[in-house]
Amino acid sequence: MEFSIKPLVRPWMMMVVEGAIALAAIAGIISMQRTQLQKPSLWVESPTQAEQQESIRLSLLSKSPSFGFENLIADWAFLNFLQYYGDEAARSQAGYGLTPKYFDIVTQRDPRFAETYLFLSGTLSHQLGQPEQALTLMQRGMAALSPQMTPKAFTVWRFAALDQLLLLGDVPGAVQSLEMAAAWSGETEEYQAIAPVFRETAAFLKTNPDSKLVRFQAWTTVFAQAGAIGDRKTQARARQEILALGGIEKADEQGQPFFTLPIPAQPAKSTSKTP
Numbered sequence: 636m637e638f639s640i641k642p643l644v645r646p647w648m649m650m651v652v653e654g655a656i657a658l659a660a661i662a663g664i665i666s667m668q669r670t671q672l673q674k675p676s677l678w679v680e681s682p683t684q685a686e687q688q689e690s691i692r693l694s695l696l697s698k699s700p701s702f703g704f705e706n707l708i709a710d711w712a713f714l715n716f717l718q719y720y721g722d723e724a725a726r727s728q729a730g731y732g733l734t735p736k737y738f739d740i741v742t743q744r745d746p747r748f749a750e751t752y753l754f755l756s757g758t759l760s761h762q763l764g765q766p767e768q769a770l771t772l773m774q775r776g777m778a779a780l781s782p783q784m785t786p787k788a789f790t791v792w793r794f795a796a797l798d799q800l801l802l803l804g805d806v807p808g809a810v811q812s813l814e815m816a817a818a819w820s821g822e823t824e825e826y827q828a829i830a831p832v833f834r835e836t837a838a839f840l841k842t843n844p845d846s847k848l849v850r851f852q853a854w855t856t857v858f859a860q861a862g863a864i865g866d867r868k869t870q871a872r873a874r875q876e877i878l879a880l881g882g883i884e885k886a887d888e889q890g891q892p893f894f895t896l897p898i899p900a901q902p903a904k905s906t907s908k909t910p
Contacts, residue, residue: 742776782822796816800853814833
């Protein structure tokens with residue numbers, strides 16, 4: 636007599652099997668991470684070789700099934716990027732060339748991870764000089780985010796506007812991005828107070844596309860953002876651009892640097908009468 640096990644397979648059993656597969660995948664990721672942490676000397680002894688191995692690992696990860704754990708993979712990739720980014724000794728020898736791969740994984744797996752776009756813009760655009768690639772990846776966030784879902788969603792438009800204005804010279808694109816930043820921030824109670832700033836800057840750029848004031852304000856924003864993530868290279872670049880625009884560097888009571896732009900002297904009014 637034949638006996639079939641098919642009737643015994645219940646939907647809940649299938650869920651258990653799928654869960655076990657997902658847990659096995661997570662365990663594999665954790666194992667890979669532990670192996671990475673147990674071999675830190677490779678980055679010290681041979682950064683180039685370590686870079687090549689990390690590139691292969693990221694390529695495999697980008698093609699791996701997620702089993703429904705997209706956010707976990709994005710978080711893992713971003714944490715690895717922070718470790719990679721913070722290794723200054725290795726970066727001084729091997730550079731930041733893997734940054735696009737990290738953020739391709741992050742924005743592909745979880746484009747709603749709004750906090751990562753600051754690092755994406757700062758590293759890809761201002762350190763690697765790839766604003767086009769940065770904007771391509773940011774478009775994933777623009778398509779997936781919404782202010783109703785994520786209050787900080789407007790930041791992706793803000794960073795896009797900075798890259799378009801300062802690095803690409805795309806004033807119409809920057810205007811559009813600023814208007815979107817205004818619209819999205821205006822829909823949230825937490826950030827609606829800054830919406831008029833974006834809106835006014837966009838309106839000003841329409842009539843003053845080469846405005847020194849707007850570029851000064853944009854570069855000071857980049858300077859502050861770079862300081863927030865410890866990006867000294869981008870801070871140095873921003874400081875250079877600010878000083879070239881005529882900015883003056885000062886320090887506040889805590890010794891933190893800030894910049895001012897001198898107000899142009901107004902021509903003295905003539906008191907003589909026209910003959």
